[in-house]
Amino acid sequence: MKKGVLLVNLGSPDSPTPKDVKPYLDEFLMDERVIDVNPVLRNIIVRGIILNTRPKKSAKAYAKIWWEEGSPLIVLSERFMAKVNKDIDIPIALGMRYGSMSIKNALQELKDQDVDEVLLIPLYPHYAMSSYETVVVKAMEVQEEHFPEMHLTTLPAFYSNEDYIKVLSKSISEGLQGFDYDHILFSYHGIPERHIRKSDPTKFHCKLDAKCCTTNSVAHHTCYRHQCYDTTELVKKELGLEEGKVSTSFQSRLGSDPWLQPFTDKEFERLAKEGKKRLVVITPAFVSDCLETLEEIAMEGKEEFIEAGGEEFRHVPCLNDRDDWAKLMSNWINEWQANETLPV
Known part of the structure; x- marks a missing residue:
């Protein structure tokens, strides 16, 4: 089996405008692990109330932090992946739980390189149903529906490593x-x-x-x-x-x-x-x-x-694309590639 890596972060709107923020928020807030109420009630809360006012407000907030290259979270995640990629010798792809950089597209990118054994890495140190868990569940759903020949192994929450x-x-x-x-x-x-x-x-x-x-x-x-x-x-x-x-x-x-x-x-x-x-x-x-x-x-x-x-x-900034953080991630990946050992 050919191994590969899928990094998954939260995601971002494509631009800091209400037009792009609205579908992003819709996908995010309609996630049953984010707003975990009855589907009918969730639809009323999100699409009947929140999405009537929140996109405009959120777009203004995104505009304050938007970089020339794009969303900071996306840009930083791409920079991080590029550094990790330098120290591993298997394919690596980046997906987002919400937004246009989908998990499906990322898995397709790996499939196009003949990968059928994937290390799924939710870029969350801690376990929560609205972050880590929803990434794992979504990835498994996409894999089962679109890439049945693939096998996923998930990196555990690493908050205490x-x-x-x-x-x-x-x-x-x-x-x-x-x-x-x-x-x-x-x-x-x-x-x-x-x-x-x-x-x-x-x-x-x-x-x-x-x-x-x-x-x-x-x-x-x-x-x-x-x-x-x-x-x-x-x-x-x-x-x-x-x-x-x-x-x-x-x-x-x-x-x-x-x-x-x-x-x-x-x-x-x-x-x-x-x-x-x-x-x-x-x-x-x-x-x-x-x-x-x-x-x-x-x-x-x-x-x-x-x-x-x-x-x-x-x-204090997040770890972002620090060299030592990228090196640690590449070490975890290399350990998994060599002997399927995951950090504890």
Whole structure:
């Protein structure tokens, strides 16, 4: 069997215009693992309410961060793939869960190179049904329908991998240089609390209290909340960060249902009012800078912190196309190619 690699990231509209943002949002929000309600209700919420106003607002946000080459997430993902490709000797393709750079097109690209054994790499460090899981399910659906001769192997969520933590910590350390911070906030993408319970294979462990995420359980393999807090703790230990100067929060909530707390925007206000004047924000749920990091955090978040009384704000970039991150990914791929070993 000929092996190949499929990298999959979130995706992006083709341009920062309402015309292109609307179909992108439609595909994204109609995903049953993103808005996990009755299909009829989801259709009403998305197509009857959200898509009547959101595309125009989102297009303005995308326009703020759009690069001359295109969407930052797409450009950075392509740069990352190009660097990884230099250190591997099997075909590699890039697809997106949503948008025109589809998983189907990427698998077709691999098929055209006679690949029939594919390492699927969701570019998400943590497991969540609305990110990692939906990529895996979509890829399997496309493979079964259009490429039945292919076999997929999926890279596990790598949030606690020792080498990944070292690369992430090094990038953060470099981002902290020359900045006398008062506090470091690790901001992860938010999800509804019900997603945590739905992903719990035991159906009883995840209580979203102060204990379940630190009590050992098989549920942690699919618990986004536990994995986010674990990443924070592992980086804190790797860098020797002071306990009282580090905290975790969750951003980008949608709708009125309970979402993971504390909320990042509320933390900006709280920290400023508590006298934290110089804030650093890390966004480890993303490996590539995108709308949620460049606009929501680096722009809006900075404004919110300053307006609440803060003075200096620094957003540490995602791993993006760092050489050490690309090298680590190529090492994982080469290990899989050689002996089908995957990182743990």
